[in-house]
Amino acid sequence: xxxxxxxxxxxxEYCRRRRLIEDRNKVIVAVSGGADSTVLLDLLAKExxxxxxxxxxxxxxxxxxxxxxxxxxxxxxxxxxxxxxxVYVERANTAExxxxxxxxxxxxxxxxxxxxxxxxxxxSGFDKIATAHHADDNAETVLLNLFRGAGVQGLSGxxxxxxxxxxxxxxxxxxRAEIEQYALEEQIxxxxxxxxxxxxxx
Numbered sequence: 001x002x003x004x005x006x007x008x009x010x011x012x013e014y015c016r017r018r019r020l021i022e023d024r025n026k027v028i029v030a031v032s033g034g035a036d037s038t039v040l041l042d043l044l045a046k047e048x049x050x051x052x053x054x055x056x057x058x059x060x061x062x063x064x065x066x067x068x069x070x071x072x073x074x075x076x077x078x079x080x081x082x083x084x085x086x087v088y089v090e091r092a093n094t095a096e097x098x099x100x101x102x103x104x105x106x107x108x109x110x111x112x113x114x115x116x117x118x119x120x121x122x123x124s125g126f127d128k129i130a131t132a133h134h135a136d137d138n139a140e141t142v143l144l145n146l147f148r149g150a151g152v153q154g155l156s157g158x159x160x161x162x163x164x165x166x167x168x169x170x171x172x173x174x175x176r177a178e179i180e181q182y183a184l185e186e187q188i189x190x191x192x193x194x195x196x197x198x199x200x201x202x
Contacts (some may be wrong), residue, residue, distance in 0.1 A: 002178065004185040010173060011043045012050060018160060020168040021047060026054045026126040027168075030117065031079065033059070033072035036132035038079055038190040039179050040171055044130060045083040057087040058120055058129070060113045062094040064105070065193075072191050079189075088124075090116040114165065121166060128166045133158050136176040 015021040021044075029044055031037040044055055057080040061073045073089055080087035090112075098108035117129050137158060160169050171179070183190055 002181045002185070004182050007174070007178060007182050008043060008046055011170065012047065014173045015047070015170045020161060020170050021051060021053060021130075024052050024054070025128065026124075028056055028058050028117065028120055028124065028126050028129045029085075030113075030129060030131045031057050031059055031076045032132075032193075033075045033191045034132075034193060035180050035183050035188075035190040036134055036171065036176070038075075038188050039183050039186075040130060040132040041079060041083070041085075042182075042186060042188055043170075045085070054126075055083075055085050056120075056124060056126065057085050058117060059087065059089045060116050061089060061091040062109050062112070063091060064094050064109075068191075068193075072193075075189065075191055088120055117167075118165070128168050130168050130170055132171050133169045134171045134174050134176055134179060137172075 021027065027044060029037075029041050031041050041057065044053070047053055048055060057076065059073055059076040061069050063069055073091075077087055077089070092112050094105065094109050094112060097103075097112060098105050101108065101111075103111070120126075121129065158169060158172065160172055161167070182188075
């Protein structure tokens, strides 16, 4: 039977064993408003009490889905305030940026997001950025790399830690279904991106 308390224990031990989060770390939490990132925020908020870490929240509004994008932003701000955590929001016309730079939407969004993260790391003086990639994302990445003809390195999936970008992925131990169950048990509100229901993106 699933237990949210046990899930948090797994999260804590996973982070400790791999030294993703250590005492008094200063961590930027990337929160989109979806189930994965809102659960990550809740877990890290609980981790504050255990490890004395400091948190700030980062949200990037891609302005791709009109009122939906603004709704995501509003929820992230509300959740950050719920935990008493400072939140930083960046907005950009991703479609225009993609067109100007001759990029696909996904690549443009990724570039804008990580540029925002890097600037926030420098300006805040924080240690690392936590993103909410999970085990299902990792499996999908391996399959996509396989279909694209990637070599052995490409089949390793999503790295748990990227030293060059100071990015940690403390949810790679968890499956999407577990994350959604945790959100249900802990009554954590989240939003579902309607573009996930289309086949416009890889």
